[in-house]
Amino acid sequence: MSAPLTVEEDELALLTDLYQLTMTQAYWREEMNARATFSLFFRRLPAERRFMLACGQQHAAERLSRLRFGERAIAWLAETGRFDTAFLDWLANWRFEGDIWTLPEGTPVFANEPLLEVDAPIAQAQLLESLVMNLVQLETVLASKAVRLVMAARGRPVVDFGLRRMHGIDAAVRGVRAYRTAGLAGTSNVLGGLRHDLPLNGTMAHxxxxxxxxxxxxxxxxxxxxxxxxxxxxxxxxxxxxxxxxxxxxxxxxxxxxxxxxxxxxxxxxxxxxxxxxxxxxxxxxxxxxxxxxxxxxxxxxxxxxxxxxxxxxGTQMGASTDAPVIDLSYKLVEYAGRPRVKHSPGKANLPGRKQVYRHFDAAGYFVGDTIAGRDERLADGTPLLVRSVAQGQPDPEVMALADSARERVAQARQSLPESLTRLTPGDEAYPVALSKALAARR
Amino acid sequence: MSAPLTVEEDELALLTDLYQLTMTQAYWREEMNARATFSLFFRRLPAERRFMLACGQQHAAERLSRLRFGERAIAWLAETGRFDTAFLDWLANWRFEGDIWTLPEGTPVFANEPLLEVDAPIAQAQLLESLVMNLVQLETVLASKAVRLVMAARGRPVVDFGLRRMHGIDAAVRGVRAYRTAGLAGTSNVLGGLRHDLPLNGTMAHxxxxxxxxxxxxxxxxxxxxxxxxxxxxxxxxxxxxxxxxxxxxxxxxxxxxxxxxxxxxxxxxxxxxxxxxxxxxxxxxxxxxxxxxxxxxxxxxxxxxxxxxxxxxGTQMGASTDAPVIDLSYKLVEYAGRPRVKHSPGKANLPGRKQVYRHFDAAGYFVGDTIAGRDERLADGTPLLVRSVAQGQPDPEVMALADSARERVAQARQSLPESLTRLTPGDEAYPVALSKALAARR
Incomplete structure (x- = not known):
């Protein structure tokens, strides 16, 4: 009866939705291998959040660039009877060779802004979807909750006691990384704190x-x-x-x-x-x-x-972000074979093409608004946020180093938020996010 | 920058709150090794639930009975500088040798009823706290949400599409076990479905x-x-x-x-x-x-x-049980050295002593109420629910086999719920849970 509690490295590629594999088999049969861009974003903020902290996307990009279908994974897929032997042979040699653009870990992010974009042959980019969403959602949801506690505490230490309320082992361990980024002072969670470098705290129980x-x-x-x-x-x-x-x-x-x-x-x-x-x-x-x-x-x-x-x-309220436990991330095809693509489903439309996000600051250094533009546009004003974390399948060490300074970047961002974003109460998103003229025209 | 995504078997004992280890060191120094009973329960149902499905407790008992502090764990603890070398030597030989009583997987459970009780020398029972709570909460929360979807669908298949919204890898994989128990018909999650024997389903993406x-x-x-x-x-x-x-x-x-x-x-x-x-x-x-x-x-x-x-x-609503993403489980010392123990914190009092839960049925087989009694009481009426899953440190294969029939037991229970418990709307808990006379008197 004893299923393992752990997920081995060589099983991780199977942590995906079945349709990713069946669609990939279809692309393989159809010999569709043109380059695609998928964009990871959310359509609206949860009512209880005025911004999200984008977390997990650089770590996910690094890990996904190494994804492999090992022997055990292939054997399991063969047992399902749903896949051609020749396709499984191809899958055993599958490598991610594309680019992954991401926001740096800990970047405040708003509706419709990409947290991550993947440029790769479609059968490579499609296969990342389910796992990248699972990985990024967890850290983004937890960090976005935790930073509110840090802001509320006005410089007093906030310590994570949430291990027992978090959703399982991976949430508990990676959650500590998100908490570290958000600015928590410590954690009671021994493995989480040791692995992700947050001081351990503990008291006593009744x-x-x-x-x-x-x-x-x-x-x-x-x-x-x-x-x-x-x-x-x-x-x-x-x-x-x-x-x-x-x-x-x-x-x-x-x-x-x-x-x-x-x-x-x-x-x-x-x-x-x-x-x-x-x-x-x-x-x-x-x-x-x-x-x-x-x-x-x-x-x-x-x-x-x-x-x-x-x-x-x-613990409890932060460990599962109870007031906003999910963020409705989408991972959408926005370009294929050089042409922008959009769907039109009611309430679920998306912006076409590869993108860049520009953040604008006032003279005092406060955020004053963002512009979402095409990736290749060069706006005269603003700082481009998306960086290329993975290039041709290889993580870029210099860009990845941004993940190590995430905690400092969030501490800085907390000082640079306009007053409306620092409020803890629900409220309309006052922060202006515009589309560049070119992107608006393309849509 | 690349932390592993997996938690190895020999790291699992570190997935605990620091105070479990410091308290255990204190017990060790004080030579306090009398037998203790800890009880895992919740004080109130979430407003949006009329019952919970107790899930994960038998699996957790089995896994925790094998918990060890391996070399890597001991080395990490030594590095913290918080523990005596002699204590770490003792910890390296730490074994769980006690009993663990549990509800069978998939049992409907109400406020103040133990899902699990541990009887063991205090330094063994204390060390299980954080991990048992993390493990049991996840599956209980997810199964309790999923069974509501199954009830709402009136026999039509409900399929899990939630991988991308679940809180990390472990939630996604073990969640499928909870969904299977709750009665879902299938899952899109390949690893979860393969590991936990739920049929794979998949369609196509936009x-x-x-x-x-x-x-x-x-x-x-x-x-x-x-x-x-x-x-x-x-x-x-x-x-x-x-x-x-x-x-x-x-x-x-x-x-x-x-x-x-x-x-x-x-x-x-x-x-x-x-x-x-x-x-x-x-x-x-x-x-x-x-x-x-x-x-x-x-x-x-x-x-x-x-x-x-x-x-x-x-997917989204079920994957993180968004309307009730946590259950406020407590793991409380209720007996030590043969004497019942209780705390009196406002709103956080608990019932003293080891317990058994009796469920009462009417002639047609419907649940009509429960009685919480002392473990050694023998009530004339009702079926005792708690079973000894682990005896003297060893899982009991016959009792553990109850976990394999959890899905069938839940299907049966769905037919045996009184009408008030089948309603999906919030409402006062109408289901009567009484204390036995002896337990009421002891309190």
């Missing part, structure tokens, strides 16, 4: 308190083992728990406690009361960490009311 | 149409390659597309087309119009498949209006 004979004994044991730790004070009653910490530190002045964590109840009353108790006891350096089903709206309200909280731990 | 010189040529080429295929008719105009199919089949009577797929527009008008066109052309056996941002409410409304749709493809 079970530890309950396994001891008293809260005092639990605090004493844990603080002895872990200097500067955080003690969880709400197992029985929050302010009683704070008093237990104070009494413990008076009993054993050599113990050092870094913070207390409040995980339930009315934080707007409990945090000030806890702060007063600690300050009155001469423990002004013991910080207060809050972690009770928080989202960006709760953090914003607490800080607007000057509630004395020094750091926030967030 | 890109295929657009890459050809005309819709007719695209239909012709695809239908020649794939007898009985499904043709996507809405790239330009749905009813024009249907007429193209009809004309093609009149031109080439030897071609066989299984269905047309409608992916946009007003299905309540387009599907009847398409049906009439096909029927009038003598193509009554060509089916209509709909796939346009559908959820259970849309499917229910279409079928209540007798709109002639034969099968549904669903």
């Amino acid at each position: 079970s530890y308190i309950l396994a001891h004979d008293s809260e005092r004994e639990a605090f004493r044991a844990f603080a002895r083992h872990m200097p500067d730790t955080t003690l969880l004070v709400d197992t029985h009653d929050t302010l009683t728990g704070v008093r237990e910490v104070i009494d413990l530190l008076h009993e054993e002045p050599d113990l050092r406690v870094g913070a207390v964590r409040l995980d339930s109840g009315r934080l707007e009353e409990l945090a000030p009361a806890a702060r007063r108790l600690l300050d009155d006891a001469g423990l002004g350096d013991v910080k207060i960490i809050a972690s009770s089903g928080l989202d960006e709206h709760a953090i914003d309200a607490l800080l607007k009311a000057d509630v004395p909280i020094d750091a926030f731990g967030v | 890109s295929y149409i657009l890459a050809h010189d005309s819709e007719r040529e695209a239909f012709r080429a695809f239908a020649r390659h794939m007898p009985d295929t499904t043709l996507l008719v809405d790239t330009h105009d749905t009813l024009t597309g249907v007429r193209e199919v009809i004309d093609l089949l009149h031109e080439e009577p030897d071609l066989r087309v299984g269905a047309v797929r409608l992916d946009s527009g007003r299905l309540e008008e387009l599907a009847p119009a398409a049906r009439r066109l096909l029927d009038d052309a003598g193509l009554g056996d060509v089916k209509i498949i709909a796939s346009s941002g559908l959820d259970e409410h849309a499917i229910d409304a279409l079928l209540k209006a007798d709109v002639p749709i034969d099968a549904f493809g669903v």
Whole structure:
């Protein structure tokens, strides 16, 4: 009964929708191998987002450029009985040899702007569709949620406690990369933090308190083992728990406690009361960490009311981006054999041809608007955003290096957003995204 | 820059919250090794759910019984500088030797009922927390959404098209197992379907149409390659597309087309119009498949209006369970060293002690209510639900076999739900869940 929990490298090419393979077989039979461009974009922002942070697209481009149908994958496909042997032989030698243009990791992005474009023979570009969408959606959705928590916290640390609420293993591990890009200060997730270079944070659970004979004994044991730790004070009653910490530190002045964590109840009353108790006891350096089903709206309200909280731990709402858990990405053919292509389905039309996005800044460095143009247009104004991450099947190391500076780029972008984009409430997208004259005419 | 996309078996033990490891080190130092029971449950149903399908807990129990801290994991932990060498030596030899009680895969479950209970020395039971929650949440959330689509479709096939909207690789692959349990008829997801034994389905994408010189040529080429295929008719105009199919089949009577797929527009008008066109052309056996941002409410409304749709493809809403993307699972210490334990945090209290859940049926076989009791109570009435999936660290093959019949069990349960639980609208949980007298008294 035991299916593996892991997906091996040589199975990854099978993580696709069946029609990608049947269409590819059709292209192969029809000998259709002209160059195509597919564009990855979304048609509208979720109501609860004023921008998205494009994340995952450079990493996906790098990984997809190495995609192979290994022996095991070919054997499984053969078993389905849906594919010609000659096609499977061709698939075993399939290589991606095209270009992939992407936004740099962590770029704020708006409706109809490509996050990624693939230029390749159609049977190469088509086969990337399902996996690139799966990979990019996850990191984009999670980073776009996380950056709102960072903005709400106004410089106070926000720490990821979301592993248990995230959708499975891959979400939990790659999610930490998205959180790092978005500006989180740390994570409780050991594998995620180690792999993606975000500091590990941890406190204690209620079970530890309950396994001891008293809260005092639990605090004493844990603080002895872990200097500067955080003690969880709400197992029985929050302010009683704070008093237990104070009494413990008076009993054993050599113990050092870094913070207390409040995980339930009315934080707007409990945090000030806890702060007063600690300050009155001469423990002004013991910080207060809050972690009770928080989202960006709760953090914003607490800080607007000057509630004395020094750091926030967030899990449930951020881990699955519950208010906007999906972004309706499309991966659409926009050019084939040198000719722009569009579909006309109601509400699902798209912009023809290869593209570039230009971002315009005012004198103070704030974003003031974007222009979507043809890839080969040269606009007099604005900074082109899309970069060629993969050229002729090979990742470009210099361009890929942009992924390493994603966190710094997002920190910079947070300072450059117009005020309307920094609001946490739903609202019409005020940010202007225009089409170049040439693109508007082509449409 | 290239982090792996996969999580290796020997890294899995690191997919945990840091505090599990620091608390375990504390237990180890304190020589606290008495037996503990942890209970996995949720305190309330999401507003949009009348029951949850407990899924993933038997698979998680089996996998967690084999968890090890391999060399790589120990080396990474050593690098953090947070752990004693002697503790890491102990961790390298850590084995789970306890019992894990679970609901069988696919059991309808309600608030406060354990999906899983772990009985083990505290340092073994504590270490499972984060991963068991991550694993069980995903499958439970996805199956609980998917079964609503199955119920709405009243016996018509529902097919998973969600790979691109699911949260990463693991969600996409294990999600198919949850969908299989919930009763979906097929999936477009090749790896998920192959690994978890759900039939593969696939149609065609708009890109295929657009890459050809005309819709007719695209239909012709695809239908020649794939007898009985499904043709996507809405790239330009749905009813024009249907007429193209009809004309093609009149031109080439030897071609066989299984269905047309409608992916946009007003299905309540387009599907009847398409049906009439096909029927009038003598193509009554060509089916209509709909796939346009559908959820259970849309499917229910279409079928209540007798709109002639034969099968549904669903992706976005089901893939991330957008209306209820998380379930607030708790994994709580309920007993330690033979004594029941509870915490009292406001809104977060729990039931003390090891438990069993009894389900009561009426004469016609419908569920009429549950009783949560102590594990060792023997109630005169009702069927006990929790089974011992892992005994003394070893999965019990007979009990684990229940996982293989999960799909059949859910199909049966769908026929046994009281009418209030079959409604798709939000509503107060009408299903009665009582506490046994002994448990009520203990609390």
